[in-house]
Amino acid sequence: MKIDKKEVEKLAHLARLEFTEEEKESMVADMDKILGFVAKIDELDLEGVEPLVYMTDEEAPLRKDVVVEQSTREEALKNAPDRDTDYFRVPKVVQRKGE
Amino acid sequence: MEDILKNYEPVIGLEIHVQLNTLSKAYSSDATEYGAMPNTQVNMISLGHPGTLPRVNEKVIEYAVRLGIACNCTIRERNEYARKNYFYADLPKGYQITQDTTPICNGGYVEIKDADGKDKKIHLTRIHMEEDSGKSIHDIDPFNTLIDLNRAGVPLLEIVSEPEFRNGQEAYNYLAEMRKLVRYLDISDGNMEEGSLRCDVNISVRPVGREKFGTKVEVKNMNSFRNVQKAIDYEIKRQVELIESGGEVVQQTRTFDAARGSTMVLRAKEDAHDYRYFPEPDLQPVIVREDYISRVKDNLPPLPKELFNKYRELGLNEYDASLLTESKEVALYFENLISHTGNYKAAANWIMGPVKSYLNDKAMHIEAFPITAEKIAQLIEMVDAGKVSNSAASGEMFRALIENPDQDPATLAKEMNLIQESDAGALMEHVHAALAKYPEKVEEYKAGKKGLLGLFMGEVMKLSGGKADPKVASKLVQQELEKQQ
Numbered sequence: 145m146k147i148d149k150k151e152v153e154k155l156a157h158l159a160r161l162e163f164t165e166e167e168k169e170s171m172v173a174d175m176d177k178i179l180g181f182v183a184k185i186d187e188l189d190l191e192g193v194e195p196l197v198y199m200t201d202e203e204a205p206l207r208k209d210v211v212v213e214q215s216t217r218e219e220a221l222k223n224a225p226d227r228d229t230d231y232f233r234v235p236k237v238v239q240r241k242g243e
Numbered sequence: 244m245e246d247i248l249k250n251y252e253p254v255i256g257l258e259i260h261v262q263l264n265t266l267s268k269a270y271s272s273d274a275t276e277y278g279a280m281p282n283t284q285v286n287m288i289s290l291g292h293p294g295t296l297p298r299v300n301e302k303v304i305e306y307a308v309r310l311g312i313a314c315n316c317t318i319r320e321r322n323e324y325a326r327k328n329y330f331y332a333d334l335p336k337g338y339q340i341t342q343d344t345t346p347i348c349n350g351g352y353v354e355i356k357d358a359d360g361k362d363k364k365i366h367l368t369r370i371h372m373e374e375d376s377g378k379s380i381h382d383i384d385p386f387n388t389l390i391d392l393n394r395a396g397v398p399l400l401e402i403v404s405e406p407e408f409r410n411g412q413e414a415y416n417y418l419a420e421m422r423k424l425v426r427y428l429d430i431s432d433g434n435m436e437e438g439s440l441r442c443d444v445n446i447s448v449r450p451v452g453r454e455k456f457g458t459k460v461e462v463k464n465m466n467s468f469r470n471v472q473k474a475i476d477y478e479i480k481r482q483v484e485l486i487e488s489g490g491e492v493v494q495q496t497r498t499f500d501a502a503r504g505s506t507m508v509l510r511a512k513e514d515a516h517d518y519r520y521f522p523e524p525d526l527q528p529v530i531v532r533e534d535y536i537s538r539v540k541d542n543l544p545p546l547p548k549e550l551f552n553k554y555r556e557l558g559l560n561e562y563d564a565s566l567l568t569e570s571k572e573v574a575l576y577f578e579n580l581i582s583h584t585g586n587y588k589a590a591a592n593w594i595m596g597p598v599k600s601y602l603n604d605k606a607m608h609i610e611a612f613p614i615t616a617e618k619i620a621q622l623i624e625m626v627d628a629g630k631v632s633n634s635a636a637s638g639e640m641f642r643a644l645i646e647n648p649d650q651d652p653a654t655l656a657k658e659m660n661l662i663q664e665s666d667a668g669a670l671m672e673h674v675h676a677a678l679a680k681y682p683e684k685v686e687e688y689k690a691g692k693k694g695l696l697g698l699f700m701g702e703v704m705k706l707s708g709g710k711a712d713p714k715v716a717s718k719l720v721q722q723e724l725e726k727q728q
Contacts, residue, residue, distance in 0.1 A: 158517060159337075160330045197323070197522045204527040206301035209265050212272040214286040220392070221282060230281045231389035234332040237379060 147175045244480070247487055251448045253479045254456055256368075256406035257414055257471075259421055260399050261431045262375060262439035263306050269374045269398035270297030270340060270526075277437060281391035289396035291335030296525050303398045304529060306430040307347045307372050308539045310400060313424055313546055314367055316351030318536050322372075324523035333377035333390050341401075343520045346371035347531065353404075354548065355420050358412040365417050366405040373399050400430075406445065406456075410479070411472035418442060418468045423547050427571045435467055442471050447492070448482045457482070458492040462506055465499045474499040478506055550574050557587045566595055572609045576616055583620030586627060593619055597637045601645065613648040614641075621652040629712045635661040663712040670703070670711055674719045677702035678727075688724055696720065 152171045156163055163171060217230070226233040268275055271288035288295045304322075311318045325343035348370035357363040377392035402421065408414045422433035422440060433440045442465060447457035462478055465471045477499075482492050497506040547568045554564035568574050573594065580590045598619070602609060622636045622644075631640065635656075643655055656662050677699050678685055688695045696717070703716045 154517075158328070158330065158519070197524070198527055200527070202527050204299050204529045206304070206529070207267075207272065207298040209267050209300050209302035210272060211267045211274045212286075214273065215290070217280070217282045217285075220285045220290060226387070228384070228389070231380070231383075231391060232282070232332075233384070233387045234390055235388065236386065237332060237381065237388045 145179055147172050147179060151175075244484075248480070248483055250451055251479075251483050251486075252451050253409055253446060253448050253475075254406045255408035255410075255414060255475060256445040257402075257404045257408065257417065258443045258445070259402040259404075259418070260375075260441040261310075261402065261421075261425055261433065263303060263398040263400065264429070264431050264439075265300055265302045265306070265398055267300055268396035269300055269303050269372070271396055273396070275397045277439075279393055281389075281393060284393040285395070289335070289392060291337070297340060297523075299526060299529055300398060303372055304347070304531065305539055306398075306428070307370065307400055308531065308536055309428045309430055309543060310402075310425065311348035311351065311370060312536070312540050312543060313428055314348065314351040314353055314370070314402075316348035316367060316370060318531055319345055319347050319349060320531055321345065322347050322529040322531060324526045324528075325520050326523050327373075327518045327520055329518060331376065331379075332388060333379045333392070333395065335377070335392060335395055339374055339376065340523055340526070341373035342371035353417065353420055353424070355413065355416045357416075358410055363407075363413070365407050365413075368403040368405055370400055370402045373401060375399050408475075411475035414444065414475055415468050415472040418471060423569070423571075427544055427547055429544060444471065444475055444478075446475060446478050446482070448479060448486070457486075458494050460492060460494065461496045463496060463498055463509065466501070470499055470501050473501075473504055474506055477504060481506065544571075545574075545578075547571075547574070550578075554587075554591075557581070559587060559591050563591045563595065567591060570609075576609050576612070579616035580619055583617050584623045586623050589623045589627070590620070593623065593637070597641050601641075614644050615648070618644060618648070618652055625652060625656065629663060629715060631656050631661050631663060632712070635659075661710070663710050670707070670716055670719055671723075673703045673706040673711065674699075674716070674723050676706055677720070678723060685724065685727065689727065696724075699724075 149168055149172055152163070152168050152175065156168075221227045221232065224232045263269075265275060267273065268289055271286055273286040273289055274284045276284065288297055308318055310316075322342065323345045324340050326338040327341045327343070328338040330337060346369035348367070351367045351370075352364045353367065355363055355365055375394050375397040377390055377395035380389040380391060383389055404417070408417065418435075418440075422435075425431040425433045425440070431439055435441070444462045444465075445459050446462065447459040449455065449457045460478060460482070462474050465474050478497070485492055495508055496510040498509040499506050550568045551564045554567060555561065559567070567577050576598075577590065577594055580594070581587055584590055598609070598612065598614075601607075602612060622631075622640060625631045626633050626636050630653075639659060639661065640652065640655055643659065644650060644652065680702060681698065684695050684698060688699075699720045700713065700717055703720060704711055704713070707716075
């Protein structure tokens, strides 16, 4: 897969990131290198080889359904860039477009 | 329009999100209680802080398996989790932990009634486990959107149906059935107004007989079963009219406006989501084994369908059986009642008569009903034994018991002077007196005017002060008249 500026712009939009033209250029170069590195694997015959997702064969340990209070509201809101007494505050999200 | 609609076949599928009633969240141990003060039920995992790791709540697995069994699904052994990525302020991690290629339940079906009341199976595509997002509040602060993350991480099951609905009524019946099911299974309160049951609709229309599906539109944001039904019926008409007038249905997401009873565009396809699913590396797979599934199965609460069949076998008609199983709490009360009496029909009549109308009057749920099932059973027995009349039991005695539920029904009947005279000796006096009072009528009766029986009965009832057991009295009067012949 070839990375171009359009692809970088699309990914940036999905992650809500903004780049200057220069940054986009270097991003294209970087991502191209990363994909080229990974593409090396394609040279191997991988017929019948399952993708490796988990590093071990362990099953997920399950948790009992018990409530443990770990944070107060004050602690929860402490690191927020913007907040009021009760809530995290974010720029107005306009939801609906008219027909 | 009606005729034109007949030329089209709507193809409708439903996605339901059921919020599970676990105490703690899906992947972290903070509380899930509805209506708590904002941002008081959060911790570093549900807030998405770096370096935290999720851990699966075992109840979520159990609840998913319960629903899977109840819907006749195949339960998957090896369950993997995936990240569904999207950027939104009420999704702190930037992704939702969900299941992508390995949903815990596959296939299966739910039985419903179609619009004509006939049985219909709705097949399920899948049921998978995921987590809820937080809440964005747009109307408190005029300049900002406020975020409450109490709901972030609350467990959900997403139930995806095959596109087998043909109209809004079927969708309504399916939702009602699903709500009934999750309540019986005790995995969710299924309350659509509080958002613990949510529904999205996929809908397209195609000319009858055509193989290829029409372009699909998604409708969201309906907050009641009726609105789902209305949205579907509106959308069918809108799409057919559009096609008939030479237009083309566009793939888009629409929202239902309950006030206008119509749907409007929410999102066009151009900016449709690109979720970039990939395996969740923070959670190892969960293995659901056969012996675990059979344990869950053995401990499954009774299901509405099973109770319905049981009541039909007990001799109740379809109408009674379906009303009794409409809500789990009513069914449980009835179960309790019939463990104390063998007169099932009377038990059903009591619940659907005096008990239901009292509950309706007081806008009360049966859990709060003051009279125990055991006492209602005693009333039924007293009526059956002829000790009190049915109207006295379901009227005066019923009201007195509601006032003071601790009273013993037998003592109460005596105190209220409601015990019927079914003792032949005492009644016989009244019978003789009644016949003696109307000698000419006795002759007329003998001559064939059998309708006069009512006159004698009325006199006997009057003489006994209304306490004569009418069945016994009528028998005695007839016997006496025969004798005189």
